[in-house]
Amino acid sequence: MRNKARASFIVMCSLVMAVVVYAELKKGSYSPAQLGVLRQAAPIELSPDSNFQVSAYPAPGVDLAPGDGVQDVQIYCNTCHSPRYITMQPPLPAATWEAEVNKMIKTLGAPIPEENAKKIVLYLQAHYTPDTRKQ
Amino acid sequence: MAQQPGPQKPMEPFTGPGANTYWNSVGPYVTEPQKVPLILLTDRPVQLETPRNYFRTAFTPNEAFFVRWHLDGIPNSVDLKDWKLQIEGNVNKPLALSLPDLMQKFKPVSLAAVNQCSGNSRSRLQPRVPGGQWGNGAMGNAMWTGVRLRELLDMSGVKSGSLMAQFQGLETGAGPAGFGSNLFLKSIDLGNPVLDECIVAYLMNGEPLPMLNGFPVRLVVPGYFSTYWTKCLTWIRVLNAPDENYWVKTAYRVPDTPRGDTSPEDVKAGKVKMVPIGRLPVRSFLISPDGSAKIPAGMNVALRGIAFSGFGAVNRVDVSDDGGKNWMPAKLGENHGAYSFRTWEASWTAKSQGRYSLAVRATDEKGNTQPDEPVWNPGGYLWNRIERQEIVVGNAS
Numbered sequence: 389m390r391n392k393a394r395a396s397f398i399v400m401c402s403l404v405m406a407v408v409v410y411a412e413l414k415k416g417s418y419s420p421a422q423l424g425v426l427r428q429a430a431p432i433e434l435s436p437d438s439n440f441q442v443s444a445y446p447a448p449g450v451d452l453a454p455g456d457g458v459q460d461v462q463i464y465c466n467t468c469h470s471p472r473y474i475t476m477q478p479p480l481p482a483a484t485w486e487a488e489v490n491k492m493i494k495t496l497g498a499p500i501p502e503e504n505a506k507k508i509v510l511y512l513q514a515h516y517t518p519d520t521r522k523q
Numbered sequence: 524m525a526q527q528p529g530p531q532k533p534m535e536p537f538t539g540p541g542a543n544t545y546w547n548s549v550g551p552y553v554t555e556p557q558k559v560p561l562i563l564l565t566d567r568p569v570q571l572e573t574p575r576n577y578f579r580t581a582f583t584p585n586e587a588f589f590v591r592w593h594l595d596g597i598p599n600s601v602d603l604k605d606w607k608l609q610i611e612g613n614v615n616k617p618l619a620l621s622l623p624d625l626m627q628k629f630k631p632v633s634l635a636a637v638n639q640c641s642g643n644s645r646s647r648l649q650p651r652v653p654g655g656q657w658g659n660g661a662m663g664n665a666m667w668t669g670v671r672l673r674e675l676l677d678m679s680g681v682k683s684g685s686l687m688a689q690f691q692g693l694e695t696g697a698g699p700a701g702f703g704s705n706l707f708l709k710s711i712d713l714g715n716p717v718l719d720e721c722i723v724a725y726l727m728n729g730e731p732l733p734m735l736n737g738f739p740v741r742l743v744v745p746g747y748f749s750t751y752w753t754k755c756l757t758w759i760r761v762l763n764a765p766d767e768n769y770w771v772k773t774a775y776r777v778p779d780t781p782r783g784d785t786s787p788e789d790v791k792a793g794k795v796k797m798v799p800i801g802r803l804p805v806r807s808f809l810i811s812p813d814g815s816a817k818i819p820a821g822m823n824v825a826l827r828g829i830a831f832s833g834f835g836a837v838n839r840v841d842v843s844d845d846g847g848k849n850w851m852p853a854k855l856g857e858n859h860g861a862y863s864f865r866t867w868e869a870s871w872t873a874k875s876q877g878r879y880s881l882a883v884r885a886t887d888e889k890g891n892t893q894p895d896e897p898v899w900n901p902g903g904y905l906w907n908r909i910e911r912q913e914i915v916v917g918n919a920s
Contacts, residue, residue: 497705
């Protein structure tokens with residue numbers, strides 16, 4: 389009798405676990421693989437003096453498409469802004485990318501050597517136009 | 524037995540080349556200091572969008588208020604022992620005022636005002652334009668408390684022949700001096716009557732401003748787009764010559780046409796005269812229901828949302844359940860002043876199952892009404908087309 393109860397308890401536990409695992413598998417693939425993926429802002433030590441502080445602003449990594457010129461983007465574009473400015477954009481025509489890079493140099497003063505600027509334009513056109521954008 | 528949904532496709536990391544069809548932009552959530560998780564457009568400079576559900580109330584919580592900086596160097600700390608608001612330039616008596624000076628030497632004034640990014644809803648434009656790909660969440664409404672800008676200008680004694688007041692905050696960029704990538708500077712003509720309504724605000728909804736929204740003080744320019752609302756305001760400079768800097772002369776300019784509308788062809792042909800962006804065109808939004816769930820046929824539900832205009836108080840909001848063919852008036856919520864969000868509500872019963880296109884349209888006291896045509900300009904500014912939301916109504920039995 390006791391053994392029977394123990395056996396059915398084990399069976400019940402296994403069933404519950406199976407249901408939980410199945411439910412996990414059925415969840416949308418947008419679910420994070422683990423909790424804590426979206427981290428809280430770092431807590432900060434506050435002292436009652438006149439300096440009003442917040443913790444560092446997060447700088448999450450950006451997945452740029454791999455390819456020729458990606459290093460030039462990382463070096464030069466990254467001086468003033470995160471490359472997320474690129475990945476945030478909709479796919480843009482090749483001419484628009486060229487105009488954007490020219491605007492950064494001529495209007496906003498980005499000191500990018502001509503050769504590197506050309507490579508940056510070619511990189512953006514190779515990965516971020518309506519025809520070429522994959523990710 | 525409840526039916527289990529199959530695996531869902533994740534949200535795409537970008538939209539385009541067609542218009543973004545979502546209410547918000549598609550970026551991931553991020554938690555920044557003093558903020559709840561908001562939608563990340565860019566991390567450096569920080570640009571964060573407010574999710575739709577935070578617009579259920581007339582006042583947007585500070586911790587959910589959108590964030591938009593132009594340059595990478597933004598403060599993580601401000602030492603109030605050293606910080607002074609400086610009023611300088613073409614004035615008789617330059618001033619350097621501490622926060623206690625601002626709080627104690629002037630009569631505090633409070634005003635509810637909408638702060639909306641010039642590029643709010645930029646991701647709706649066709650063809651798409653480069654820039655921050657905001658959905659509708661680059662806006663917020665707060666009760667701002669502080670000092671009247673006019674009192675500060677009067678105290679400093681603006682010299683005759685002065686043309687503009689220039690505003691500079693604590694943000695700096697890595698670009699070379701003299702370029703827009705080095706400093707963010709905005710100016711307003713001294714003859715503009717909005718200067719009488721401006722507030723140098725040290726309170727936002729009765730709380731200190733979050734650092735990302737401009738602690739310790741920011742400029743509030745009621746009825747105008749956010750570009751003029753300088754954050755961490757530290758220098759007010761009276762100029763006796765036009766401001767030729769990038770952020771005034773080149774950026775944030777719109778076609779001098781009705782609604783700021785033009786076409787890529789006219790821009791290319793050099794036919795378009797550009798002027799500085801100004802007031803917020805009338806807009807309204809349906810906040811709930813948001814279309815993410817079905818509504819049972821025959822159920823009486825509340826449609827709720829907000830409306831605003833930078834040209835005068837919103838005095839009418841209409842809703843439609845047939846995509847804008849027939850309209851019925853909504854009930855307006857509490858009036859917090861002409862520059863505030865005005866909430867609205869309407870009760871709605873879909874008698875039968877089907878797909879309904881809910882539309883909402885606001886009108887202000889000057890008679891400005893939201894049009895049903897899109898707008899296009901190269902900066903991606905001034906979008907205020909009538910919003911629509913598809914709602915699926917299911918059989919209740």
